[in-house]
Amino acid sequence: MKELGLISKLPINRFTDFGAYLALSSGEELLLPKGYLTGEEKEGDELEVFVYTDSEDRPVAVTQKPLALLDEFAVLEAKEVTSFGAFMDWGLPKDLFVPKAEMGKNMEVGEKYLVKVCVDYKTNRLIGVSKYKDFLRLAPLDWEAGKxxxxxxxxxxxxxxxxxxxxxxxxxxxxxxxxxxxxxxxxxxxxxxxxxxxxxxxxxLLAPGRVKYDEGSEKILGILEEKGFLQLHDKSAPEMIQEQLGMSKKHFKQCIGQLYKAKMIQIEPDGIRLNASN
Structure with a gap:
């Protein structure tokens, strides 16, 4: 089935009490369960769906999109780990199964791993593979520093x-x-x-040519580049600065002074903000 693991636009052939049957390119039909219908659809309408297999390994369509399609990578969380494999949360009702033989390392529940979505051609179902190194290539030789x-x-x-x-x-x-x-x-x-x-x-992470400051200043700058604003200033309690940044108030004031002189930040009454020109 060429639609397996992909997003496809499929026409509605007919309706049943269980949902709608969609027409595949092979001429076969595929069920879209009733829970994915709005009630406004009619025969002949094309719906954008993801095709995979349900808990009984039957092909099925859903209107949800997973975190990764066939042949794509995603960082997924392990929901359950057994002696024969792990079940990963990839945003669909049925978890993505990573067989034990396809694990790059032993997995633990709640931890995240890089997984590629593949087809198990023995069972014709989608599986995850965390042996990511098998799929990687050497970086192009013409990629230069600063790219x-x-x-x-x-x-x-x-x-x-x-x-x-x-x-x-x-x-x-x-x-x-x-x-x-x-x-x-x-x-x-x-x-x-x-x-x-x-x-x-x-x-x-630094763009080529950007001045690198000391470790404390870089830490503050990194937070500001991500969030835009930090609710700390020179009047903040030392305990609050220590808790959020892991540095003393003296060191914090030195850091923001350095960044302010470099015109990297604005110091406001309730915190510091990344300068809009950066």
């Missing part, structure tokens, strides 16, 4: 944060160069620091 890319943060290690670029390439943001919160699964703009001989990329 801007967009990537998905997918794993935290002792060295730093792994980033997936274009569903094909792997890069690393070194932890000692990251001064802002990163969440697994979020997309971030990154820049090549070094295109390594092993085909992987050393990355940085």
């Amino acid at each position: 801007e890319l967009e990537g998905v943060v997918f794993e935290e290690t002792e060295l730093g944060f792994k980033v997936l670029i274009d569903d094909e390439y792997e890069g690393l943001l070194y932890k000692n160069e990251v001064f802002q919160p990163l969440r697994l699964g979020e997309k971030r703009k990154v820049y090549i620091k070094k295109n390594r001989e092993d085909g992987k990329l050393d990355l940085q």
Whole structure:
């Protein structure tokens, strides 16, 4: 079935008490359960649906879109882990199953992992594969330092944060160069620091040419670049500064003074804001 794992526009053939049967390109029919109908549809209408298999491995259509389509990657949370595999939350009623043999590492409930949606050709159903390295390629040789890319943060290690670029390439943001919160699964703009001989990329969050400040200032700047505003100022209680930033009030005042002199921030009565010109 060529529609499996994809978003397709399919016409309504007929209605039943259970929902609507949609016409596949093969001439067969596929059920769209009644819960996905508004009641305003009529025969011949084309509906945009996602096609996968239900809990009994029967092909079915839904109007929801999963976090990843066939042959796409996504960072998914493990909802249940068994001796034969893990069930991942991918935004649909039926979880995506990652067989034990397709796990890159042992999974734990509540943790997030990079997973690619694939077809198990033995059962003709969609499965997840977390052995992501099998699908990656070496970064192009002509990608030079400073090139801007967009990537998905997918794993935290002792060295730093792994980033997936274009569903094909792997890069690393070194932890000692990251001064802002990163969440697994979020997309971030990154820049090549070094295109390594092993085909992987050393990355940085700073645009080429931007002045790098001391660690405390970079941490504040990183939060402001993400949120725009930080409700702390030179009159804030030391305990509040320590709790939010992990630094002393003295160090905080030195940092915002440095950023203010560099015209990176505005200091307002109730907090600090990233300068609009940056």
